[in-house]
Amino acid sequence: MSIEIPTQPIPDHIAEACAWLSAAERYTDGPLEVRLPERLAAGDVLNVLLDVHPPYPPIDTSRPAVPLAEAAPAVVRALEKAIEASGPPEQKLRAARALRQLRQVMR
Amino acid sequence: VSRYEADLERLATQLARMAADPTVASAATDPAAVDRARLAVRQWCRTVLDDVAPVQHVHIAGRPGLADLAHRPISVLRALLGHDPHPFEPYPSLPETPLPGEYAANEQWQNLLGAADVASHEWSSSDPASRPSGEPAWATVADVAAIAEAGALLDRDLAAGHPDKRGAGWTRDGWEIAVAAGEVRQLAASGPLLSATPLRPAPHRLKPVSVRGIDTLAPALASLAAIVAGAKHLGPGTMGALAATHAQTVRTLAGALAATGPPAQGAVRKQLATNLNNHADMLVNVQVAGRPLQSLEPDDPRPALQMREIRGGLRRIGTSGSVQIAFRNDQTSLLRSVGAALAFGPAMSASAYAHIQSGRWLQPTHSDRLGWEKVSPDAPIAEAAMLVRGQAHTLARQIPRPRPTGLRHRAPHELLPRHLLYRDRQRGPSPLLPHAPTFGDPQGGR
Numbered sequence: 001m002s003i004e005i006p007t008q009p010i011p012d013h014i015a016e017a018c019a020w021l022s023a024a025e026r027y028t029d030g031p032l033e034v035r036l037p038e039r040l041a042a043g044d045v046l047n048v049l050l051d052v053h054p055p056y057p058p059i060d061t062s063r064p065a066v067p068l069a070e071a072a073p074a075v076v077r078a079l080e081k082a083i084e085a086s087g088p089p090e091q092k093l094r095a096a097r098a099l100r101q102l103r104q105v106m107r
Numbered sequence: 108v109s110r111y112e113a114d115l116e117r118l119a120t121q122l123a124r125m126a127a128d129p130t131v132a133s134a135a136t137d138p139a140a141v142d143r144a145r146l147a148v149r150q151w152c153r154t155v156l157d158d159v160a161p162v163q164h165v166h167i168a169g170r171p172g173l174a175d176l177a178h179r180p181i182s183v184l185r186a187l188l189g190h191d192p193h194p195f196e197p198y199p200s201l202p203e204t205p206l207p208g209e210y211a212a213n214e215q216w217q218n219l220l221g222a223a224d225v226a227s228h229e230w231s232s233s234d235p236a237s238r239p240s241g242e243p244a245w246a247t248v249a250d251v252a253a254i255a256e257a258g259a260l261l262d263r264d265l266a267a268g269h270p271d272k273r274g275a276g277w278t279r280d281g282w283e284i285a286v287a288a289g290e291v292r293q294l295a296a297s298g299p300l301l302s303a304t305p306l307r308p309a310p311h312r313l314k315p316v317s318v319r320g321i322d323t324l325a326p327a328l329a330s331l332a333a334i335v336a337g338a339k340h341l342g343p344g345t346m347g348a349l350a351a352t353h354a355q356t357v358r359t360l361a362g363a364l365a366a367t368g369p370p371a372q373g374a375v376r377k378q379l380a381t382n383l384n385n386h387a388d389m390l391v392n393v394q395v396a397g398r399p400l401q402s403l404e405p406d407d408p409r410p411a412l413q414m415r416e417i418r419g420g421l422r423r424i425g426t427s428g429s430v431q432i433a434f435r436n437d438q439t440s441l442l443r444s445v446g447a448a449l450a451f452g453p454a455m456s457a458s459a460y461a462h463i464q465s466g467r468w469l470q471p472t473h474s475d476r477l478g479w480e481k482v483s484p485d486a487p488i489a490e491a492a493m494l495v496r497g498q499a500h501t502l503a504r505q506i507p508r509p510r511p512t513g514l515r516h517r518a519p520h521e522l523l524p525r526h527l528l529y530r531d532r533q534r535g536p537s538p539l540l541p542h543a544p545t546f547g548d549p550q551g552g553r
Contacts, residue, residue, distance in 0.1 A: 002478030003469060005401050026395055032384050036358065039391045043351045046398075050344075053296050058399040058471050083127060089119030090296065093253040096123035100260070103128055 010056040013082035014049055014095065017075045019060040021046040024068040026061070038068035041105040045075070048098040072106050075099075111229040115250065118151070118222040122257040125215050132215065132261045133268025134208035140216040141195045141265070147223035148258045153188045155230060156181070156251050159244040176287055180294055181248065184287040187280060188255060195265060245295045252292035259285035315413040318420020321433040322440045327420065328356070328447035331413045336454035338407040343468050343488060345406045346459060347397030350495070352414055353451050354387035360445050361387070362427050363434040367441065372507050379505050383445070386452070386502060389495050393455070396488035401469045401479060402462075445506055452499030456492040463489055 010018070024042035027035060050056060079102075082095035125132045135141050160181055171183040239247050262281030316330040317323065335341070335349065365380035424430050434441040462468050463486065469479035470486060482488070 002472050002474070002480060003403075005403065005469065005479050007477065022395075022398065025391070028388070028392075032381070032388060036354075036384055036388050036391070039388070040351060040355060040358075043391060043394050047348055051293075055401060057477055061398065079127070083120060083123040086116065089115055089250045090253045090292070092116075092119045092123040093126065093257050096127040096257065097260075099127040100129060 006054045007057045008052065008054045010059070011082065011085070011087060011091065013078045013085060014056075014091070015060065017078035017082070017095075017098070018046060018049055018056075019063050020066075020071040020074045020078070021049070022059055022061050023063040023066050024071040027065040027067050029065075030067060035067065037105075041102070042068050042071070045098045045102050045105075048094060048101060051094065069106070072102060075102060111226070111233055114222070114226045114229045118148075118219075118226040119250075119254065119257075121215075121219050121222045122148070122254060122261075125219065126257040126260045129260075129264045129267065130208065131212060131264070133264040134212035135195075135216050135265070136209050137213040137216065138195045140213055140220060142192070144216045144220035144223060145192045145195070145258065145262070147220050147227065148254065149188055149192055151223050151227045151230070152251050152255045152258070153185065154227065155247060156185055156188070158230075158235070158238055159240065159247045159251075171283075171287075176290055180287060180290045184252065184255065184284070184291045187284045187287055190280060192262065193280070249292055249295035252288045252295060256285055256288035256292060259288060315409070315416040317416055318423075320420075321424060321430070321437055321444075324417070324420065325440060325443035325447040327413065327417050328444055329450060331410065331417060332447070332450035332454040334407075334409045334413050335451065335458055338410055338458060340402070340404045340407055340467065341410060341458060341462065342402035342404070342406055343397035343400035343462075343482075344402075345411065346455065346462075347394030347488075349410055349414055350390040350393035350451075350455060352418065353448070353455075354390035356417060356421065357383050357387040357390065357448055359421060359427055359430055360441070360448055363431045363441055364445060366431045367435040368438060368507075375505075375507055379445075379502070379507075382498075382502055382505065386449075386495070386498050389491070389498060390452070392491040393459075393488060393495060396486070396491040399471055400482060400486075400488065402467055403469070404467060442506055442508075446503060449499045449503045449506075452495040456496035459488060459492040 021042045025039050025046060027039060027042075029035070046059075050059070076099065079095045079099040083092050083099070171186055176183045238244075259281040263285070266281070315334075316327040318327045331353070341349070361380040361383035364376050364383065368376050421430060424433055463482050463484055466481040468482040468488075470482045472478040472480050
């Protein structure tokens with residue numbers, strides 16, 4: 001039997017950022033000393049974006065896994081658009097916190 | 108969209124632009140623009156909070172502490188916002204050529220001032236009857252908290268970019284506001300509270316083991332494992348976040364293990380450090396596997412509180428370099444901490460198994476319309492958690508023994524020679540007592 005859980009629609013730009021971050025979080029190739037901090041960072045940023053109630057539906061996890069360094073430019077673009085696009089204040093500021101965290105890691 | 112909502116969105120957009128990049132706000136050199144904008148944002152926050160959540164306010168005497176924050180988050184945030192921000196101290200002497208990003212930063216603060224002033228004006232001139240009350244007011248409280256938190260981030264950026272780090276104490280309340288606002292945002296955005304008060308553990312049992320120094324890390328990590336194993340309920344997302352956050356601690360310990368210790372143990376320690384980093388990598392897999400899952404029950408808050416204490420304690424000690432220096436002088440604590448950190452995996456795995464068995468974790472159904480069903484026992488998260496557990500058991504056996512250094516209290520098993528300790532434990536029945544019959548005892552088997 002299927003159970004219903006209330007969810008809220010995920011805005012396009014946030015969904016795009018989440019899909020790229022998920023790809024980076026799932027990346028398990030490459031040297032451990034590089035990939036581990038990048039996977040942790042991608043997961044942290046993803047956690048910021050997904051910290052909503054009601055929750056978003058499951059994010060897109062079909063994108064092939066890539067290192068965070070490759071995914072980051074697309075995430076930055078998507079989050080910058082999320083800040084500028086029309087939306088609730090909490091959503092914009094959540095996107096800003098995620099973007100700030102990503103920039104601090106990539107610096 | 109009302110005019111006020113549009114103005115609030117403009118304020119949030121401007122704050123988001125500045126908060127998204129720590130280098131933007133910090134390049135400002137115009138104290139008047141900076142201070143007026145900071146004050147305008149803070150005034151907007153307290154005005155709106157006073158109007159939509161007046162009954163939530165309880166006067167807090169003196170400086171609010173963490174206990175106040177846990178019990179009365181909105182009152183604490185309001186008390187902290189009650190003070191005007193300390194004035195921004197400009198650069199002692201400005202160079203003749205403009206600083207990089209100076210004009211852009213001053214302009215951003217000017218824009219923030221304009222947006223905050225307009226939003227305040229629109230709110231104040233709106234009909235009080237039109238303002239949200241009751242359940243809808245929580246959304247406004249969440250907005251206030253998010254804006255207060257972003258404003259505190261800008262204060263932090265100003266302090267980080269200031270040439271005189273010692274003089275940056277004027278942004279201290281920004282740190283406090285960021286913490287309180289984060290708590291209120293979580294509370295306000297968590298939706299309607301349950302009508303019946305949920306059963307909560309007694310307050311004293313919520314108290315995590317604090318990490319005051321490197322020697323208290325091992326007990327805190329042991330407490331984390333015990334709390335996770337005994338947690339009444341943890342959602343799959345929370346479990347995953349705990350696993351990934353714990354991975355950061357494991358990584359810190361691996362770094363300290365490789366960088367310290369007697370040279371004779373160098374190769375062993377480096378190998379163990381690599382294995383610990385692998386363990387951290389596998390902990391991240393738990394978070395990945397938990398991403399699509401959901402749960403309907405509220406989380407037991409204790410694991411997150413204990414985790415926060417551990418991460419906060421390590422942050423207070425300093426960078427990974429400072430942690431390594433601290434551990435260099437206290438190898439016993441390091442090895443104990445590694446052992447205690449490895450207890451998390453089995454605890455988390457057991458808890459995940461129990462949650463899956465009880466049907467409290469849900470996975471999306473494979474149909475056109477989004478629905479949820481119980482997580483199957485062979486789901487990826489179960490496999491990821493089991494792998495972590497197996498690896499933790501293997502690694503726990505590889506931890507080198509601490510070498511006794513200096514004068515300190517020693518347990519009896521450290522003082523007694525091994526053969527004596529062994530013989531003592533193997534001794535037979537006391538000669539003063541009658542012999543108990545044992546198989547193969549020619550005198551006692553009558």
